[in-house]
Amino acid sequence: MRGTDLLARAVVRLRDAGVPDPGRDARRLLAHVLKVPPGRLTLFLPEPVAPDLGMAFDALVNRRAAREPVSHLTGRRAFYGRDFLVTPDVLDPRPETETLIEAALAEPFASVLDLGTGTGCILLTLLAERPQAYGTGIDLSEAALNVAFWNRNALRLEARAELLQGNWCVPLDPDMRYDLIVSNPPYIAASEMAGLAPEVRDHEPLLALTDEEDGLSAYRAIADQAPGHLEPGGRLIVEIGATQAEAVSALFERAGLARIATIADLDGRDRVVVAHRDAEKR
Numbered sequence: 001m002r003g004t005d006l007l008a009r010a011v012v013r014l015r016d017a018g019v020p021d022p023g024r025d026a027r028r029l030l031a032h033v034l035k036v037p038p039g040r041l042t043l044f045l046p047e048p049v050a051p052d053l054g055m056a057f058d059a060l061v062n063r064r065a066a067r068e069p070v071s072h073l074t075g076r077r078a079f080y081g082r083d084f085l086v087t088p089d090v091l092d093p094r095p096e097t098e099t100l101i102e103a104a105l106a107e108p109f110a111s112v113l114d115l116g117t118g119t120g121c122i123l124l125t126l127l128a129e130r131p132q133a134y135g136t137g138i139d140l141s142e143a144a145l146n147v148a149f150w151n152r153n154a155l156r157l158e159a160r161a162e163l164l165q166g167n168w169c170v171p172l173d174p175d176m177r178y179d180l181i182v183s184n185p186p187y188i189a190a191s192e193m194a195g196l197a198p199e200v201r202d203h204e205p206l207l208a209l210t211d212e213e214d215g216l217s218a219y220r221a222i223a224d225q226a227p228g229h230l231e232p233g234g235r236l237i238v239e240i241g242a243t244q245a246e247a248v249s250a251l252f253e254r255a256g257l258a259r260i261a262t263i264a265d266l267d268g269r270d271r272v273v274v275a276h277r278d279a280e281k282r
Helices: 003-016 022-034 038-044 051-065 070-074 095-105 121-129 142-154 190-195 217-229 245-254
Strands: 076-079 082-085 111-115 134-139 161-165 178-183 230-239 258-264 270-276
Touching (some): 003 051, 022 070, 070 076, 076 095, 082 121, 095 178, 111 121, 121 134, 121 178, 134 142, 142 161, 178 217, 217 230, 245 270
Parallel strands (some): 111 178
Antiparallel strands (some): 076 082, 258 270
């Protein structure tokens, strides 16, 4: 069969399964199987596709129809212009998180700590964008750290990115300080889990999604531990759920942080809270 025929059949299959954007996903999967850049797939569609490749494509389409994320099928996800290895052990990098990246890059920093690093996409992107900076990523999950190690090495950031296993700031030396601390912690409340898309609810790690309580447990831990690891004048930047800005800001204010602000994403939803440690605070 030609690529156009395979693609058309796949779109119908995915549409019938309720996949939100069947055309986009079918094209991404076919480009992956054919090993061509997605932007150049159109050039290859009129050509016949080898039967073994057609079978491989159909198998991926069936898995996508079962609502397995595309990133788990291709093993990659683009984030801020770079490709990152993704497995079911880590949260899938999302475009909304690029709001945090932009906020972090808005001011200079020489050192960065990423709490709950997952794929490492936040830490590694910030270090790639700031070649003089160094940083540390911490994650409780050994499996997630293995993914972060792979991504770090693929980006050749071994010399500037340290990866540690542990719970929030616990693995750090008590005297360690950073100009910037960032985190995209689990913020989905237990009551919200049932309403998530099946790609998220059924395929992404529970530990990275929810505290299985009110969605604020991680922010309480970060507010308790992170200020002591900030340099005077340093920043704490976290991603939040759309309704959490007021609660998270209050936690950071009670922790002694100042100049707290909320930043919306491109869809106009509250996405990031930024707080500062005053220069005179010890």
